[in-house]
Amino acid sequence: MSTENLADSVNAAEPVAQAPEQKRSTRDQLLDATGALMTENNTTSVSFGEISAKSGVNAALIRYHFGSKQGLLEALLERDAGDNYEAMHKLVHTDWDPVQKMRLHIHGVIRLYQRVPYLNRLLIALQSESDTDIARYIMDRFTTPVVEAERAILEQGVAAGVFRPTDPILFHFSLIGACDSIFHSRSALLELVGVDMIDDKLRDRYAEHVANLLMNGLRSEPEEAKPAG
Known part of the structure; x- marks a missing residue:
């Protein structure tokens, strides 16, 4: 599969973006402001006051729409990542070969992290700072489906003879670590590359680089010939 075809397939596998509303609802304005602050400040720690100032919406309406800051963060996570799971499920069940599927998955995850650079830190914050039931919900809704898709x-790759047996948990952390590292390291990017935001061209270069590294690690090696006699 060529790079152009791969990119086309990644786009096809992602949810189709909805046309923007003429006027954003108050709820959407609050979510937009929260996501923008997390991206701009490179942190998931944002206050009601900051969200109110960024959105132009009274801070009291955060509790009205979301109940609490945690409710706001859960809604943000659902908005930012929720729609991607249907596309991921469809990818797993296509009749494409496993090498193509895994490349598409890696590219898709990195595209998601470009759009939502705070995603992994938001997941960690909600899982570690929430009560047990909510933490379990976050795990079951957002983390486990990705691990199971990768598994x-x-x-499929092992059954086809193209992948060696690989621990899916370790693979998952390798991929997410590669995503979170570059999108969280804006100061290092500025020093090393001269940019503090990743554009589509750099994102695609990085996605292909990560895909090559991980796919080379997954490749099944032919058995060594045994000596005669």
Whole structure:
């Protein structure tokens, strides 16, 4: 599969963006402001006052729409990542070969992290700072489906003889670590590359680089020939 075709397939596998509303609702304005602050400040720690100032919406309406700051963060996570799971499920169940599937998955995850650079830190914050039931919900809704999709593609690759047996948990942390590292390291990017934001061209270069590293690690090696006799 060529790079152009791969990019086209990644776009096809992602949810179709909805046309923007003529006027954003108060709820959407609050979510937009929260996400923008997390991206601009490179942190998931934002206050009601900051969100109110950024959105132009009275801070009291945060509790009205979301109940609490945690409710706001859960709604932000659902908005930012929720729609991607259907596309991921469809990818797993296509009849494409496992190598193509895994490349598409890696590219898709990195595209998501470009749009939502705070995603992993938001997941960690909600899982570590929430009560047990909410933390379990976050795990079951957002983390486990990704791991299970990766597990399925890895198993398909092993069955096809193109992947070696690989621990899906370790693979998952390798991929998410590669995503979170570059999108969280704006100061290092500025020093090393001269940019503090990743554009589409750099994102695609990085996605292909990560895909090559991980796919080379997954490749099944032919058995060594045994000596005669």
